[in-house]
Amino acid sequence: MNAQQKNQKSSLPELVIRPEFEVSSLEQAQTGDVARKLSVVERIWNIDAVRKATILIGLAAVWQAYTVGFNVEPLMMPTFWSSFTRLYNDLFFGDLPARIWFSVQVLIIGYSIGMAIAAALTLWGQAARFGSDLISMAAAMFNPLPAIALLPLAMLWFGLGTASLVFVLIHAVLWPVALSTHSGFEGVSQTLRMIGRNYGLHGIGYVLKILVPAALPSILAGMKIGWAFAWRTLIGAELVFGASSGSGGLGWYIFENSQNLETDGVFAGLFMVILIGFVVENVLFRNVEKRTVNRWGMQR
Amino acid sequence: MSNTATITIRPEFEADGIGKAKTDDVARKLTLFERILEMHGVRKLTILVLLIVAWEVYTRWSEVSAYILPTFSATAAALYEAIIQEQLLWMVWNSLTVLVAGYVIGLIIATILTTAATTTRFGNDILSTLTAMLNPLPAIALLPLALLWFGLGVDAIIFTLLHSVIWPVALNAHVGFMSVSETQRMVGRNYGLRGLVYVAKLLVPAAFPQILMGLKIGWAYAWRTLIAAELVFGGSISDTSGGGGGLGWFVFSSQMDLRIAHVFAGLFMVILVGVVVESVVFNAIENRTVRRWGMQAR
Numbered sequence: 001m002n003a004q005q006k007n008q009k010s011s012l013p014e015l016v017i018r019p020e021f022e023v024s025s026l027e028q029a030q031t032g033d034v035a036r037k038l039s040v041v042e043r044i045w046n047i048d049a050v051r052k053a054t055i056l057i058g059l060a061a062v063w064q065a066y067t068v069g070f071n072v073e074p075l076m077m078p079t080f081w082s083s084f085t086r087l088y089n090d091l092f093f094g095d096l097p098a099r100i101w102f103s104v105q106v107l108i109i110g111y112s113i114g115m116a117i118a119a120a121l122t123l124w125g126q127a128a129r130f131g132s133d134l135i136s137m138a139a140a141m142f143n144p145l146p147a148i149a150l151l152p153l154a155m156l157w158f159g160l161g162t163a164s165l166v167f168v169l170i171h172a173v174l175w176p177v178a179l180s181t182h183s184g185f186e187g188v189s190q191t192l193r194m195i196g197r198n199y200g201l202h203g204i205g206y207v208l209k210i211l212v213p214a215a216l217p218s219i220l221a222g223m224k225i226g227w228a229f230a231w232r233t234l235i236g237a238e239l240v241f242g243a244s245s246g247s248g249g250l251g252w253y254i255f256e257n258s259q260n261l262e263t264d265g266v267f268a269g270l271f272m273v274i275l276i277g278f279v280v281e282n283v284l285f286r287n288v289e290k291r292t293v294n295r296w297g298m299q300r
Numbered sequence: 301m302s303n304t305a306t307i308t309i310r311p312e313f314e315a316d317g318i319g320k321a322k323t324d325d326v327a328r329k330l331t332l333f334e335r336i337l338e339m340h341g342v343r344k345l346t347i348l349v350l351l352i353v354a355w356e357v358y359t360r361w362s363e364v365s366a367y368i369l370p371t372f373s374a375t376a377a378a379l380y381e382a383i384i385q386e387q388l389l390w391m392v393w394n395s396l397t398v399l400v401a402g403y404v405i406g407l408i409i410a411t412i413l414t415t416a417a418t419t420t421r422f423g424n425d426i427l428s429t430l431t432a433m434l435n436p437l438p439a440i441a442l443l444p445l446a447l448l449w450f451g452l453g454v455d456a457i458i459f460t461l462l463h464s465v466i467w468p469v470a471l472n473a474h475v476g477f478m479s480v481s482e483t484q485r486m487v488g489r490n491y492g493l494r495g496l497v498y499v500a501k502l503l504v505p506a507a508f509p510q511i512l513m514g515l516k517i518g519w520a521y522a523w524r525t526l527i528a529a530e531l532v533f534g535g536s537i538s539d540t541s542g543g544g545g546g547l548g549w550f551v552f553s554s555q556m557d558l559r560i561a562h563v564f565a566g567l568f569m570v571i572l573v574g575v576v577v578e579s580v581v582f583n584a585i586e587n588r589t590v591r592r593w594g595m596q597a598r
Contacts, residue, residue, distance in 0.1 A: 051425045056433075076448060133343045144574020146524035148531060149548065149567055152555035157368060225517070232438035232521070236528040239440060251441065258444030266444055270437065277436020 075261055083267035090268055096253065100272060103249030106162055107234050110169025114226065117170065118177040123207065125182050132182070139179040147172035147233040151240065165237055172233040173226040180222030184215030217293045224285055231277060250276075370561040378561035379568055388550060392569060395546035398454055399526050402461025406518065409462065410469040415499060417470075418477045431471040439464035439525045443532065457529050464521040472514025476507030509590050516582055523574060527551075547573070 044050055060080045066072065067079040074082065090096040124131035147168045154164035188211055196210035212219065238251025248256070250272060257265030336342055352372050358364070359371040366374065382388040413430075416423035439460045446456035480503055488502035504511065530548025545553070547569055554562035 048425075052429045055426055055429045130347075134347055137344050137347050140575065140579065141571055144520075144523070144578050145567065145571045146527040146574075148524065148528040149551055149570050151531070152552060152563060153560075153567075156555070156560065228436075229520075229524070231436070232440060232524060233528075235438040236440040236524075236532075239443070240528075240532045254441055254444060258448065263445070263448065270441060270445075273441055274433055274437045277438075278432060281436050282432055 075263055078264035078267060083264045083271070086262075086264040087268035087271050090265070091272075096268075096272065099248065099250050099253045100276070103234060103238065103251070104276070106165050106249065107169065107230060109162075110166045110234075111173050111227065111230055113166065114170040114173030114230070115177060115223075118174050118181060121174075121178050122181045122185060126185055126207065126211070135178055135182050139175045139182070142171070143175040143179055145171075147229065148236045148240075151237055165234065168233055168237055169230050172229040176225040176229060177219075177222040180218045180225070181215065184218030184222075185211050187218070188214040213296070216296075217298050220285070220289060220293060224281070227280060227285070231280075235273060367558060367560055370564060374561040375564040375568070378559070379565035382550070382562055382565050386550075388547075388565070388569060391545060391547050391550050392573060395526060395530065395548070396573070398457055398546065399461065399522060401454075402458045402526075403465055403519070403522055405458070406462045406465030406522070407469060407515075410466045410473065410514075410518075413466070413470045414473045414477065415496075417474050418499065418503065424474075427470060427474055431467050431474075434463070435467040435471055437463075439521065440528045440532075443529055457526065460525055460529055461522050464525040465518040468517040468521060469511075469514040472517065473507065473511045476510025476514075477503050479510070480506040505593070508593075509595050512582070512586065512590060516578070519577060519582075523577070527570060 038046070064080040067074075067077055078086075087096075121131070121135055125135040126132070150171055151164065151168050154167045158164040158167055192210060192214050196206050201209055234249070235251040235254075238249045239255045250269060254266055254269035254273075257263070257269060330338070356372040359369055370378075379388075413423075413427050417427035418424070442463055443456065443460050446459040450456040450459055484502065484506050488498055493501055526546070527548040530546045531552045547566060551563055551566035551570070554560075554566060
């Protein structure tokens with residue numbers, strides 16, 4: 001014990017006492033105008049959107065310069081401009097809107113049916129312990145199973161067509177939504193639950209007015225993941241088997257173009273996929289979040 | 301005045317005839333059966349067994365065509381046979397090596413991007429623009445391009461895997477870094493940490509829950525992308541690389557040969573790998589880090 005204390009003491013740094021002094025020429029320290037006004041350029045540069053737009057334009061310029069400057073084979077990498085004009089032409093004079101509508105339609109059908117089943121499952125999970133066990137069991141088992149792996153089976157069961165796409169989409173949406181809604185419900189604090197019961201809520205009213213608002217952050221998170229999986233699954237499924245389902249969607253548009261070696265069409269399709277994904281994630285879900293969980297102060 | 305409720309004074313009374321209220325033994329011991337039913341594992345196992353029995357009974361009684369839905373026993377037999385005779389485990393290994401290669405390279409690139417984004421404003425802008433743009437883009441949509449650029453082979457798959465890993469990981473890590481509290485940052489600077497050490501010793505542990513979330517999402521996307529890529533182009537890829545293809549290819553080729561029991565066996569394998577990675581690997585990491593550090597409940 002003593003030895004230890006000694007050790008600790010010897011490891012302490014020695015105290016250094018510095019001499020006192022007075023600075024005589026303090027007035028001469030020059031600080032510039034601290035609250036200097038920013039110049040116009042600096043103020044514009046401080047706007048987020050401007051900087052991001054610059055980056056986007058810069059990327060497009062680099063792409064264009066690279067493809068033109070190095071004379072890259074358009075088969076491998078078309079110029080930005082040709083991809084862009086292709087997108088413009090197909091979007092306003094071609095069949096791209098019909099393809100987009102086809103994909104979005106299938107997506108919406110699959111997503112809403114998946115949500116409905118997930119809602120029914122989680123309600124059952126709230127009502128009975130057997131349901132709760134079944135959900136956590138099934139979700140743990142089926143959540144890691146990529147929906148697209150079910151596509152071969154779906155085509156066998158429902159034939160080549162929209163029905164098998166919808167089936168696969170339901171699988172992609174159902175499990176993440178059910179899992180996170182279930183765990184969100186489980187995490188609702190006992191206080192909130194008792195308040196609900198004090199107000200005499202039970203059954204559906206209790207779920208809608210207490211559980212859903214209280215668990216909304218995790219429900220929304222589940223819906224976002226479900227959307228992401230569904231979108232990826234849909235594009236993948238259309239890439240593989242889109243042709244068989246009649247008119248075909250956005251994924252099929254990409255696949256067709258790559259088969260015809262029209263790489264500018266592939267890029268046009270990718271632009272569209274990015275655009276739709278961006279709108280859903282950063283406009284749709286962002287707004288829902290702003291109006292609910294952010295406004296209620298549940299999430300920053 | 302009329303708004304105030306009138307106070308009613310109820311007469312006092314004494315209830316007779318209640319006698320002894322009958323309460324059963326409140327602290328009754330649970331029967332053995334009930335105690336067994338309380339165990340999580342037992343309940344889940346029961347459900348699993350029930351599902352399997354329902355499947356077997358349904359397929360046997362309704363005489364569904366084996367091409368639509370094979371019996372469970374046929375599926376189990378197919379799984380056994382595929383493992384023994386068709387090197388299913390070797391295919392799993394093929395898939396996993398590609399997955400790990402793509403995942404690791406993706407992590408390295410994501411780390412570089414995030415470090416650049418946390419140190420400079422320009423990097424920050426680039427990362428947020430790129431992630432907003434490329435995160436919603438399904439990686440599988442890039443596969444046609446990747447095949448064009450890298451030819452049929454593992455390279456093309458790894459390229460798409462990279463894309464599926466980088467953006468969710470970088471996005472989550474960046475968000476995590478941004479939300480590290482100012483207090484912790486100042487503590488770090490007080491200790492004289494800066495540069496890489498500052499990131500490794502302060503930002504990473506503080507933002508670890510978020511980073512882990514990004515890793516999990518990245519894994520989920522990568523796994524889905526890999527299976528999809530193998531489903532689509534596995535045949536051509538397995539021909540050129542001579543490795544015998546991966547798990548997705550096993551499912552697809554079995555379906556093409558109408559060996560539906562083998563399709564189900566392949567799906568079982570996919571589920572098994574997914575469950576192992578999600579609930580064993582990631583759970584172990586969580587137990588050793590964020591849960592031990594008390595950053596995440598349960």
